[in-house]
Amino acid sequence: CGGCNNPLEAVVHERNVRRMQPEASGAVSGPKAELEWGQLNFMHTTDTHGWLEGHLKEQNYGADWGDFVSFSRHMVQKAGNLGVDLLLVDTGDLHDGNGLSDAALPNGVLSNPIFDEIQYDALTIGNHELYISDIAYETFANFSKVWGEKYITSNVQIVNPATGQLEYIGKKYRYFTTPHGLRIMTFGVLFDFTGNSNVSKVIKAADMIKQDWFLAAVNYPQPIDLFLIIGHNPVRTTDSSSTIGLLQKTIRAMRPEVPIQAFGGHSHIRDFQVYDDKSTGLESGRYCETLGWLSMSGINSSTFTGNVKPRGVANPTRKATNTSTSGLVYSRRYLDWNRLTFEYHATKSQESTFDYHSGLRVTGDITNVRKKLNLTSLYGCAPATYCASCLPFGAPGNINSLISTALGEIVVNPSRATTPRYVIVNTGSIRFDLVKGPFTYDDSFIVSPFNDAFQYIKDVPYDMARKVLASINGAPLPDKRDLFDTTPRLADRTCADPIMSQISGVTKREPIIQPITRRQTIVTPGYVTKDDFGTDGDDTVHSKIPSYAQPNYVQGNGSFPTTGTPATVDVVFLDYFATTVVKVLNAMGGSYTYANDVSYYLDPSYTTQNYLPDYAKKYWQANVPNCPVGQGVGYPDK
Numbered sequence: 217c218g219g220c221n222n223p224l225e226a227v228v229h230e231r232n233v234r235r236m237q238p239e240a241s242g243a244v245s246g247p248k249a250e251l252e253w254g255q256l257n258f259m260h261t262t263d264t265h266g267w268l269e270g271h272l273k274e275q276n277y278g279a280d281w282g283d284f285v286s287f288s289r290h291m292v293q294k295a296g297n298l299g300v301d302l303l304l305v306d307t308g309d310l311h312d313g314n315g316l317s318d319a320a321l322p323n324g325v326l327s328n329p330i331f332d333e334i335q336y337d338a339l340t341i342g343n344h345e346l347y348i349s350d351i352a353y354e355t356f357a358n359f360s361k362v363w364g365e366k367y368i369t370s371n372v373q374i375v376n377p378a379t380g381q382l383e384y385i386g387k388k389y390r391y392f393t394t395p396h397g398l399r400i401m402t403f404g405v406l407f408d409f410t411g412n413s414n415v416s417k418v419i420k421a422a423d424m425i426k427q428d429w430f431l432a433a434v435n436y437p438q439p440i441d442l443f444l445i446i447g448h449n450p451v452r453t454t455d456s457s458s459t460i461g462l463l464q465k466t467i468r469a470m471r472p473e474v475p476i477q478a479f480g481g482h483s484h485i486r487d488f489q490v491y492d493d494k495s496t497g498l499e500s501g502r503y504c505e506t507l508g509w510l511s512m513s514g515i516n517s518s519t520f521t522g523n524v525k526p527r528g529v530a531n532p533t534r535k536a537t538n539t540s541t542s543g544l545v546y547s548r549r550y551l552d553w554n555r556l557t558f559e560y561h562a563t564k565s566q567e568s569t570f571d572y573h574s575g576l577r578v579t580g581d582i583t584n585v586r587k588k589l590n591l592t593s594l595y596g597c598a599p600a601t602y603c604a605s606c607l608p609f610g611a612p613g614n615i616n617s618l619i620s621t622a623l624g625e626i627v628v629n630p631s632r633a634t635t636p637r638y639v640i641v642n643t644g645s646i647r648f649d650l651v652k653g654p655f656t657y658d659d660s661f662i663v664s665p666f667n668d669a670f671q672y673i674k675d676v677p678y679d680m681a682r683k684v685l686a687s688i689n690g691a692p693l694p695d696k697r698d699l700f701d702t703t704p705r706l707a708d709r710t711c712a713d714p715i716m717s718q719i720s721g722v723t724k725r726e727p728i729i730q731p732i733t734r735r736q737t738i739v740t741p742g743y744v745t746k747d748d749f750g751t752d753g754d755d756t757v758h759s760k761i762p763s764y765a766q767p768n769y770v771q772g773n774g775s776f777p778t779t780g781t782p783a784t785v786d787v788v789f790l791d792y793f794a795t796t797v798v799k800v801l802n803a804m805g806g807s808y809t810y811a812n813d814v815s816y817y818l819d820p821s822y823t824t825q826n827y828l829p830d831y832a833k834k835y836w837q838a839n840v841p842n843c844p845v846g847q848g849v850g851y852p853d854k
């Protein structure tokens with residue numbers, strides 16, 4: 217850092233370099249009003265998927281984990297000043313979605329210690345901690361030990377390699393008393409996930425609620441002022457994956473008077489559901505785009521020593537139901553993950569500056585890990601933005617058209633190169649938009665993070681092969697994902713990551729360090745949420761980003777004859793959904809078995825992490841010298 221004399225200045229400088237310049241996007245607008253503070257308050261993260269560096273190409277979500285460390289400390293201090301409780305909770309999926317987590321082996325090993333810098337009170341496990349045995353064991357050996365009694369995995373067990381016996385990865389429940397005397401019983405419940413590797417066991421919620429330990433915990437011998445359910449589990453009970461409704465009903469039947477507060481995840485949306493006059497659930501989005509806020513007052517507790525109506529701040533006023541006589545009132549808010557939001561809500565914490573040393577240190581750690589993992593190394597310069605859902609399937613600028621082209625071009629077994637092929641992937645493997653401009657090692661994980669390998673059935677009769685895509689698009693998904701993910705995606709974005717200037721061949725641009733200023737009058741694109749409390753949950757008012765349903769699978773093809781149709785085709789697909797392909801072929805009259813007919817099309821080390829980088833190296837490297845670093849780019853032309 218030229219000109220920085222002390223190490224903390226250097227960290228601030230590096231952070232600002234890592235982020236794009238505010239004037240490049242002009243995309244941050246500020247919160248609409250102060251938060252309501254109640255007797256008990258929560259901040260909630262979920263589905264962070266490794267995005268601890270923040271969104272380098274979107275100012276709207278531009279804060280990094282170090283900023284969140286500083287913010288959470290301000291909020292804890294503010295809660296203390298107000299004489300109320302503030303609890304921090306996380307509901308899992310720490311992996312698969314960003315280079316910071318996924319470029320390490322096993323993934324998460326370098327990002328989890330950064331994640332651990334937040335003083336969470338309760339955390340639970342996501343399905344992404346369980347797909348791969350090495351990651352499950354890393355979670356068991358390290359993460360669960362760091363968090364101890366605060367890591368609650370009520371229905372998830374793992375085979376302890378030392379004993380060969382199943383044991384809970386975290387604790388089954390946590391009974392604790394808050395600083396102001398509220399007595400809380402906590403459960404952490406993963407949805408009924410079936411895609412885990414064979415070292416772990418997910419106990420179905422319907423079975424868990426019958427277990428003796430659970431019944432004993434609900435009827436705990438000591439007083440319970442509130443049940444806290446944290447779950448990697450959608451809060452919306454109409455979501456077929458959700459088991460939160462079952463838990464809420466079970467606890468309610470046994471303890472009619474005790475408030476139940478749920479925090480959920482997995483479906484990557486902002487949502488809030490009212491279950492009854494004393495039970496609600498909040499879900500707080502994904503990818504460090506959203507920080508969830510929930511506050512409540514009116515909890516009946518003989519031991520609470522704090523303020524039910526803290527002074528000098530707004531207080532929650534909404535009953536869960538119109539007819540509620542419970543005395544409980546609530547507020548919920550979805551905060552955009554940026555420094556403007558954090559600085560705005562941190563005011564009156566009685567600290568004059570926003571950044572704590574601990575926050576800056578974490579920011580420095582992120583920079584160091586990014587350097588160590590070489591995340592800015594460049595594959596090419598994307599000529600356009602390709603979005604996952606902001607355009608209809610098939611439209612130019614929809615990412616699935618790019619994926620089809622890349623699959624057809626790149627996924628070729630040299631020994632079968634002249635045989636026509638269909639190459640099919642699930643669109644769920646594409647996790648984020650691919651943005652015009654530098655396409656880096658980091659971006660390759662952001663767009664396609666999984667390690668799913670290419671298998672195939674050779675020489676399938678053309679008349680069957682040509683129907684596979686349509687058939688599989690009508691088939692159930694391998695691990696029960698919702699049919700269409702209609703989550704709003706990116707807000708405003710540019711490809712102005714100034715760190716790209718470090719990469720030779722890319723136009724150099726001096727970073728401009730500017731504080732983000734509050735601009736209340738502009739409305740930027742982003743989340744527009746409707747939940748059980750209405751449409752006022754978003755902390756920053758946005759205009760809606762279009763979101764189009766996409767098919768579950770897309771296909772590329774290669775080596776087809778220019779005229780006529782081939783007799784047979786190689787049907788190539790991912791090992792992740794191989795059994796579904798076998799099923800649909802057999803439903804068309806085939807007699808294939810997984811054991812006899814499915815084999816690897818390419819070496820299994822070649823995965824969904826590789827084909828886009830290879831495509832970028834082949835087709836996008838020539839653009840690199842003219843890559844529009846620092847230029848704002850919006851959505852693809854319609």
Ligand SMILES: Nc1ccn([C@@H]2O[C@H](COP(=O)(O)O)[C@@H](O)[C@H]2O)c(=O)n1
Nearest residue numbers: 309343482642644645666668695697792
């Ligand atoms: N090997 C894998 C694992 C998962 N997926 C996709 O991710 C979805 C689950 O992600 P959440 O963040 O919602 O838990 C899953 O439904 C698949 O679409 C994959 O493609 N490959």
Ligand SMILES: [Zn+2]
Nearest residue numbers: 263309482484
């Ligand atoms: Zn997730």
Ligand SMILES: [Zn+2]
Nearest residue numbers: 309342343482
């Ligand atoms: Zn999940």
